[in-house]
Amino acid sequence: MKPMDLTAAELGRAIKEKQTTAMEAMQAVFEVIGKREESLNCYVTVDREAAFQRAEEVQKRIDRGELTGPLAGVPVAVKDNLCTKGMRTTCSSRILGNFVPSYTAEAVVKLEEAGAVIIGKTNMDEFAMGSTTETSAFGPTRNPWNEAYVPGGSSGGSAAAVAAGECFMALGSDTGGSIRQPASFCGIVGMKPTYGTVSRYGLIAYGSSLDQIGPLCRDVTDCAAMLEVISSHDAKDSTSIAREDTDFTAALTGDTAGLRIGIPRAYFAEGLAPAVRERVLAAAEVLRERGAIVEEFDLDLVQYAIPAYYTIASAEASSNLERFDGIKYGYRSGETEGLHKMYKKTRSEGFGEEVKRRIMLGSFVLSSGYYDAYYLKALRVKALIRQAFDAAFSAFDLILGPAAPTTAPLLGESLQDPIKMYLGDIYTVAVNLAGLPGITVPCGLDNTGLPVGMQLIGNCFEEKKLLRAAFAYEKARGAFAACREEA
Amino acid sequence: MANIISEETIEYVGILAKLELSDEEKKQARKDMARMLDYIDQLNELDTEGVEPMSHVFSVENVLRRDVVTGGDMRDALLANAPEEKDGMFVVPRTFE
Numbered sequence: 339m340k341p342m343d344l345t346a347a348e349l350g351r352a353i354k355e356k357q358t359t360a361m362e363a364m365q366a367v368f369e370v371i372g373k374r375e376e377s378l379n380c381y382v383t384v385d386r387e388a389a390f391q392r393a394e395e396v397q398k399r400i401d402r403g404e405l406t407g408p409l410a411g412v413p414v415a416v417k418d419n420l421c422t423k424g425m426r427t428t429c430s431s432r433i434l435g436n437f438v439p440s441y442t443a444e445a446v447v448k449l450e451e452a453g454a455v456i457i458g459k460t461n462m463d464e465f466a467m468g469s470t471t472e473t474s475a476f477g478p479t480r481n482p483w484n485e486a487y488v489p490g491g492s493s494g495g496s497a498a499a500v501a502a503g504e505c506f507m508a509l510g511s512d513t514g515g516s517i518r519q520p521a522s523f524c525g526i527v528g529m530k531p532t533y534g535t536v537s538r539y540g541l542i543a544y545g546s547s548l549d550q551i552g553p554l555c556r557d558v559t560d561c562a563a564m565l566e567v568i569s570s571h572d573a574k575d576s577t578s579i580a581r582e583d584t585d586f587t588a589a590l591t592g593d594t595a596g597l598r599i600g601i602p603r604a605y606f607a608e609g610l611a612p613a614v615r616e617r618v619l620a621a622a623e624v625l626r627e628r629g630a631i632v633e634e635f636d637l638d639l640v641q642y643a644i645p646a647y648y649t650i651a652s653a654e655a656s657s658n659l660e661r662f663d664g665i666k667y668g669y670r671s672g673e674t675e676g677l678h679k680m681y682k683k684t685r686s687e688g689f690g691e692e693v694k695r696r697i698m699l700g701s702f703v704l705s706s707g708y709y710d711a712y713y714l715k716a717l718r719v720k721a722l723i724r725q726a727f728d729a730a731f732s733a734f735d736l737i738l739g740p741a742a743p744t745t746a747p748l749l750g751e752s753l754q755d756p757i758k759m760y761l762g763d764i765y766t767v768a769v770n771l772a773g774l775p776g777i778t779v780p781c782g783l784d785n786t787g788l789p790v791g792m793q794l795i796g797n798c799f800e801e802k803k804l805l806r807a808a809f810a811y812e813k814a815r816g817a818f819a820a821c822r823e824e825a
Numbered sequence: 826m827a828n829i830i831s832e833e834t835i836e837y838v839g840i841l842a843k844l845e846l847s848d849e850e851k852k853q854a855r856k857d858m859a860r861m862l863d864y865i866d867q868l869n870e871l872d873t874e875g876v877e878p879m880s881h882v883f884s885v886e887n888v889l890r891r892d893v894v895t896g897g898d899m900r901d902a903l904l905a906n907a908p909e910e911k912d913g914m915f916v917v918p919r920t921f922e
Contacts, residue, residue, distance in 0.1 A: 436906075437906060438905070438906060440899055440902040440903055440905075440906075533882055533883070534883065547880065547881060547882075573888075573890065576885070576888035577881075577885065579883070639871075641867075642867070642868060642870075642871060645864055645865040645866075645867055645868050646868060648861070648865065649865055649868075656841075656842060660843070663843070664908055665907075665908070665915055665917055666903070666906065666907055666915055667906035667907065667908075668906070668908070669908075670908035670909070674918040675918065676918055676919065676920075677917055677918050677919070677920045678843075679918075680917075680918045681843045682843050682844060682845040683845060685842075685843050685844055685845075686844050686845045686846070689844075694842075694844055694846075694850075694854075695854070695857055697842045697844065698835075698838050698839075698842050698844065698854055698858060699858060699861055700842075701838050701841040701842040702834075702838050702841075702858065702862075703865075705837070705838070705841060712862075712865065714878045715868050715869070715873060716865075716868060717878030717879050717880055718873035718876040718877070718878050718879070719868050719871055719873060720878075720879045721876050721877060721878065721879035722871065722873065722876060724879060724882065756857065756861075757860060757861065757864055772882060773882030773883065798882070798883075
């Protein structure tokens with residue numbers, strides 16, 4: 339049996355049944371890393387020795403019957419904006435290039451408690467600002483389906499690692515689509531939970547009111563299993579919510595009878611690639627055949643989500659990134675003539691172009707004289723967008739649409755025109771503004787052989803409905819072609 | 826409505842953001858910000874009179890805890906990341922003459 343052919347849940351079971359071990363699984367992962375990492379660049383940091391050592395410890399605890407969960411012994415990757423004690427955490431930025439945290443993010447602690455084994459830290463757009471993983475200070479990640487293309491972003495390293503088999507599952511973070519869009523571009527399942535479901539403690543903040551950690555996985559079952567493990571009420575995150583319905587794997591029934599699914603007309607308007615439209619509508623048809631009631635409807639305010647999002651996210655980013663000043667950790671400029679000069683030099687040399695662009699925009703929209711016109715205006719529009727979703731969910735259980743208007747763009751195509759890149763977030767950002775859960779599931783390939791993702795959006799706390807529909811679709815669809823090389 | 830970002834505005838934003846930009850970067854930043862604000866201005870098409878700004882999706886209440894130390898003494902671990910330290914303290918450039 340080859341571990342690499344298994345999903346994470348299957349691997350966990352095989353380890354429990356002594357058909358394989360945590361070390362063998364890790365060995366299989368490192369064989370793929372050996373073959374593909376040099377060109378794909380999924381990881382910023384890999385700690386081979388620690389990974390094998392920890393796999394061995396976990397295996398012992400499995401053998402002693404101490405670890406019995408479904409993810410025990412499974413090799414996982416972690417996005418490099420989640421703090422890991424003793425393991426470098428960079429946010430793919432020069433300014434944190436040498437930062438070694440003294441504590442571990444709560445979501446990662448939960449994974450480790452469940453017996454998952456950390457392989458390393460995955461590449462991302464710098465501070466999660468970008469949609470292609472090209473703004474990383476450590477070079478871009480390539481799409482494993484076709485290395486001429488980007489994997490999406492900002493969790494592009496996590497998505498590419500899962501798709502290529504450089505891990506079995508990965509953690510990402512999603513502020514405006516950063517889990518769902520790369521999952522779509524890489525042909526895997528990615529989920530952004532309801533805001534507050536996963537503790538943000540130890541997640542290096544970008545837009546705190548929008549950031550949420552979530553799973554990137556090979557299939558819906560793995561996604562439910564991982565979400566179940568990382569969901570927690572955490573006193574260390576004051577926005578964390580106490581939920582009792584986090585037994586997400588219980589939702590994998592395959593039953594979609596009577597589920598009301600709405601398709602927003604504006605999600606299929608101008609700007610959507612024909613192949614994406616066709617595959618996503620075909621996926622909706624599959625759900626209809628399985629008993630769901632699928633109807634078109636008009637979702638209000640769709641075009642206002644992006645300008646509202648970039649105003650709010652940039653404002654929060656300018657405040658959150660104020661802490662990177664070269665004093666307590668991270669990069670400090672060699673030119674340190676005077677404290678203020680040092681701050682400015684450190685930040686100007688430490689941050690990349692896209693990060694500086696958003697910090698400046700955020701500083702401007704929060705500045706005296708513009709705060710009302712821009713920042714408060716965006717927060718008012720956010721309230722209206724939330725109302726539009728409330729209205730939609732009074733008629734529907736779920737909303738179905740694409741994850742992104744196109745499949746993955748070519749490397750080097752996106753960064754010249756920031757606004758054009760931002761427009762690619764049209765189907766994902768509103769979900770973050772409204773705090774909703776969303777999942778993307780692969781639903782076909784375009785004519786160049788790149789994956790297309792369907793996105794399902796649920797009302798707050800309705801992950802189980804999302805997983806139910808996603809699982810039913812996945813079962814009907816059958817196995818999705820993998821892009822993993824024979825290990 | 827086309828926004829024009831003046832040199833003074835970019836200087837001011839640079840001070841707020843604690844960034845030092847070259848002349849070339851300033852020129853680009855003025856252009857980028859004007860374009861982005863033009864784009865954001867479409868929010869003005871919406872009548873938001875009487876709409877409360879929504880900073881948080883759920884109603885959040887203050888989360889309080891007792892002011893007790895739980896993390897233990899991590900001085901050395903924290904100082905290990907410092908660009909410069911001396912005698913258990915962070916060293917910063919001279920702040921006054």
